[in-house]
Amino acid sequence: MVDLLPQDTWLWQQVEAQARDHFRRAGLQEIRTPLLEPTQLFSRSIGEATDVVGKEMYTFQDRSERSCTLRPEGTASVVRAAIQHGLLSQGGQRLWYSGPMFRYERPQAGRQRQFHQIGLEFLGFADARSDVEAIAIAWDLLSGLGLGQLALELNTLGTPLERERYRSDLLAFLRRHHDQLDPDSQDRLERNPLRTFDSKHPQTQALLADAPTLAANLDSASRDRFSQVQAGLNALEIPFRLNPRLVRGLDYYSHTAFEITSSQLGAQATLCGGGRYDGLVEELGGPSTPAVGWALGLERLLMLLCQASAKSATAPEPDLYVVNRGHAAESAALRLARSIRQLGLHVELDPGGSAFSKQFKRADRCGALWAVVLGDEELAAGVFQLKPLRGQPQVDINLPLDDPARLIELLRR
Ligand code: HAM
Numbered sequence: 102m103v104d105l106l107p108q109d110t111w112l113w114q115q116v117e118a119q120a121r122d123h124f125r126r127a128g129l130q131e132i133r134t135p136l137l138e139p140t141q142l143f144s145r146s147i148g149e150a151t152d153v154v155g156k157e158m159y160t161f162q163d164r165s166e167r168s169c170t171l172r173p174e175g176t177a178s179v180v181r182a183a184i185q186h187g188l189l190s191q192g193g194q195r196l197w198y199s200g201p202m203f204r205y206e207r208p209q210a211g212r213q214r215q216f217h218q219i220g221l222e223f224l225g226f227a228d229a230r231s232d233v234e235a236i237a238i239a240w241d242l243l244s245g246l247g248l249g250q251l252a253l254e255l256n257t258l259g260t261p262l263e264r265e266r267y268r269s270d271l272l273a274f275l276r277r278h279h280d281q282l283d284p285d286s287q288d289r290l291e292r293n294p295l296r297t298f299d300s301k302h303p304q305t306q307a308l309l310a311d312a313p314t315l316a317a318n319l320d321s322a323s324r325d326r327f328s329q330v331q332a333g334l335n336a337l338e339i340p341f342r343l344n345p346r347l348v349r350g351l352d353y354y355s356h357t358a359f360e361i362t363s364s365q366l367g368a369q370a371t372l373c374g375g376g377r378y379d380g381l382v383e384e385l386g387g388p389s390t391p392a393v394g395w396a397l398g399l400e401r402l403l404m405l406l407c408q409a410s411a412k413s414a415t416a417p418e419p420d421l422y423v424v425n426r427g428h429a430a431e432s433a434a435l436r437l438a439r440s441i442r443q444l445g446l447h448v449e450l451d452p453g454g455s456a457f458s459k460q461f462k463r464a465d466r467c468g469a470l471w472a473v474v475l476g477d478e479e480l481a482a483g484v485f486q487l488k489p490l491r492g493q494p495q496v497d498i499n500l501p502l503d504d505p506a507r508l509i510e511l512l513r514r
Contacts, residue, residue: 102215111416112403116246117199120219123242124197127234129221132196134178136203140168146177146381148352150292157204171203174351175396176378177385179222184387193225199399211369211401220375220396224382227391229326232357232377233333235393239361239373240339243397248405250365251372253339256347256358257327259319261380264355267318268294274312281308298346314345323356330357353378357393363405372405373397418468420446420512422490424460427477433502434475437485440505441473446512448473465490471512475502487511 105113124131144154159171172178175198188194199219206212221238223231236253243251258264272294279287283302290297298309319327334341341359349358358376366372375395382390421441425434431454438450449467451460457476464472470493474486484499487508500507 103213108415109403112406113399116399116402116406117219119246120197120199120242123238123245124221127195127238129195129197129238132179132182132198133200134172134175134182134198136172136201137169138172138178138181140170142177142181142385143170143173146180146351146353146385147174150289151350151352152296153204153350157206159203159205173204174202175200175218175220176222176351176353176381176394179394180224180382180385180387180392183224184382184385189225189382189388189390193223195221195223195226197221209368211366211398211404213400217399218396219399220394222392222394224392225390226393227379229329229357230333232330232393233337235375235395236334236359237337237339239375239395239397243361243373243402246402246406248363248402248409250363252362252364253334253341254344254347254360254362255331255334255341256344257315257319257323257330257356258348258354258358258376259315259323260355263318263320263323264295264315267313267315270313270318271295271297278308281305295348296350298348299350309346316345326356349374349376353381353384355379359395361397363401365405365408366401369401371398372401417447418470419449420469421448421471421473421508422464422467422469423448423450423473423475424457424464425451425475426454426457426460427480430475430477430480433480437473437475437502437505441508444506444509446508 140158140160143158147154149155153173158173161169163169179196179198183189183194197220200217201215202218203215205214208214221235223235240253275282275290275294275297279290281304282290282297283300283305286297286300286302286305297305300306347358347360354376356377356379359374360371361373362370363372364370373395377393379391382388382392423434423438425431434450438448441448449469451463453460461472470491472488472490474488479485483502485502487498487500498511
């Protein structure tokens with residue numbers, strides 16, 4: 102788990118603000134759910150056989166001996182909240198969220214035990230167009246942030262029945278070739294044969310080239326639906342690549358599954374993942390409700406942004422730095438800084454009471470455009486001085502202390 106230090110948080114705030122604005126323009130509403138949920142919520146939704154539930158959850162007993170888990174993802178919590186508060190009876194819900202998630206994974210670049218996701222969930226929408234819209238919102242958000250070299254991979258996982266049929270076919274195939282599988286794939290073969298597709302092992306991958314495909318097990322309704330999603334993406338000119346091996350690591354998906362990847366991310370190439378989960382609301386005790394959504398990893402997004410742009414990720418410099426010295430002047434400077442801030446300017450106040458020369462050095466170092474100077478002499482005259490720090494025309498101006506708003510006119514010129 103990592104700290105986000107002051108030099109990092111400015112860029113985080115920029116990305117979060119841009120995402121918030123993007124969601125607002127798409128008519129989505131924010132939902133915030135607790136970090137802690139009953140363990141059962143995740144084991145029932147994500148699936149007992151998945152790595153997330155089997156190996157990665159932070160689970161503990163609370164003081165009432167209830168089993169609690171730090172949320173490993175957001176979808177299950179959003180669905181629980183929607184059911185619990187009757188949101189689903191109020192029509193379709195188009196929701197977004199952001200916040201920390203927790204998975205006990207082996208940490209490496211782009212993989213942390215506490216990480217942050219931004220995600221969206223559309224609850225109550227069955228049409229293929231909602232899959233397309235959800236994907237388009239992710240694509241446009243990432244493109245709008247200036248990220249190039251992204252690839253959208255698309256697959257369909259069909260219905261649970263189609264998947265069950267396929268699972269038996271695949272299991273039979275993998276059992277026949279058990280000896281050629283890597284140890285991890287052998288280990289999860291009976292529990293979750295579809296996850297074999299996630300293996301990075303070359304021999305396993307080579308074997309899978311001949312494995313049965315889910316596409317061959319799909320009924321015409323599922324095939325049609327998938328074609329509609331593809332046609333919708335084509336109409337929006339969002340490029341995608343079909344990847345019949347894309348299975349996702351969570352069990353609740355049906356039909357559309359997708360990932361947005363970047364070759365610049367190294368081993369953890371997936372930036373955003375999601376898909377349709379038509380059975381989940383009912384599984385968690387709600388009314389039958391079709392749904393689709395995605396989440397993206399903010400750490401990975403930030404890694405890409407830092408690689409992609411040479412532009413500084415530091416916070417903007419202050420407009421003004423208040424240099425102040427003298428017993429009476431120091432408290433007047435505090436009042437002055439406060440009233441200039443109320444005018445909307447970014448003001449730093451030198452706290453030190455040190456010599457003017459030292460304060461000017463600090464003013465220069467912090468990158469402020471102007472210094473405001475207030476000593477006992479200025480105070481006695483009822484003025485403060487404005488001095489340019491960044492090569493603006495060399496004018497020293499005295500402004501009345503009781504009318505700091507004159508500053509705004511002056512700085513606008
Ligand atoms: P997920 O694929 O498990 O999907 O996670 C989504 C994204 O979260 C990943 O693509 C990755 O960028 C980021 N992520 C996951 N684990 C880590 C980690 N340990 N460290 C850093 N980043 C990580 C979900 O969580 C689903 N709830 C998405 C969804 C929403 N499906 C439907 N609705």
